[in-house]
Amino acid sequence: MNIRPYTPADQAACLSIFQGNTPHFFAVHEAAEFANFLNRLPCPYFVIERDGEMVACGGYFEHLPQRIVGLAWGMVRRDLHHQGIGTYLLLGRLHDVCTRFAVDDDHPVTVLMDTSQHSKGFFENIGFVVTHFTENGYTDGLHRYELTLTLDSTRRAEIAAALPPQK
Numbered sequence: 001m002n003i004r005p006y007t008p009a010d011q012a013a014c015l016s017i018f019q020g021n022t023p024h025f026f027a028v029h030e031a032a033e034f035a036n037f038l039n040r041l042p043c044p045y046f047v048i049e050r051d052g053e054m055v056a057c058g059g060y061f062e063h064l065p066q067r068i069v070g071l072a073w074g075m076v077r078r079d080l081h082h083q084g085i086g087t088y089l090l091l092g093r094l095h096d097v098c099t100r101f102a103v104d105d106d107h108p109v110t111v112l113m114d115t116s117q118h119s120k121g122f123f124e125n126i127g128f129v130v131t132h133f134t135e136n137g138y139t140d141g142l143h144r145y146e147l148t149l150t151l152d153s154t155r156r157a158e159i160a161a162a163l164p165p166q167k
Contacts, residue, residue: 001085001164003092006045006057011038013054014047020078025118027139034073043072044096048089055080056089060097060111069097071113090126091163094149098156108152120145127155 006014018026018034026034038045045059058074071093076086094111101109115123116138120130128147137144149155 001048001050001088003046003048003088006041006047010047010054014038014057017057017075017077021075025075025116027142029139037073046092048085056085058089058093060093067101067107067109069109069111071111086122088164091159094151094159095163098151098159103151103156105153108150111149111151114144114146117143117145120147123147
């Protein structure tokens with residue numbers, strides 16, 4: 001697998017990944033918001049390629065000088081869930097944050113994100129903690145969980161050790 005920065009040529013594949021994850025992971029009305037996000041790309045955004053195909057995408061917003069980042073629009077092609085691609089995408093984004101912000105014990109970074117009940121356990125397994133819950137927060141039956149993770153020296157080392165080499 002290879003993680004690289006998003007380019008406008010990736011838009012159709014990203015929209016296809018989104019559509020494949022709707023309505024289970026994303027509300028139908030979010031499609032326009034995601035397309036608008038890709039058109040203006042206000043933050044670092046990445047794609048993962050495997051065997052010449054784009055299989056995942058995701059990025060993060062920077063909130064400076066507070067040293068806070070927010071994960072943005074992370075998703076894996078639906079037919080490829082549970083194959084480690086989502087973990088690779090998340091670790092790649094967190095590694096980029098650690099590098100860009102020189103994370104250490106004196107300069108931690110707080111990572112914020114929100115997700116549905118279908119993905120919250122994945123993020124909790126990485127170390128995220130639920131800070132807020134809103135029933136039907138995205139749409140009927142799709143609840144919203146807000147989570148947080150603190151990146152410090154220990155977490156940075158864990159991320160670096162867990163991130164497999166690019167192929």
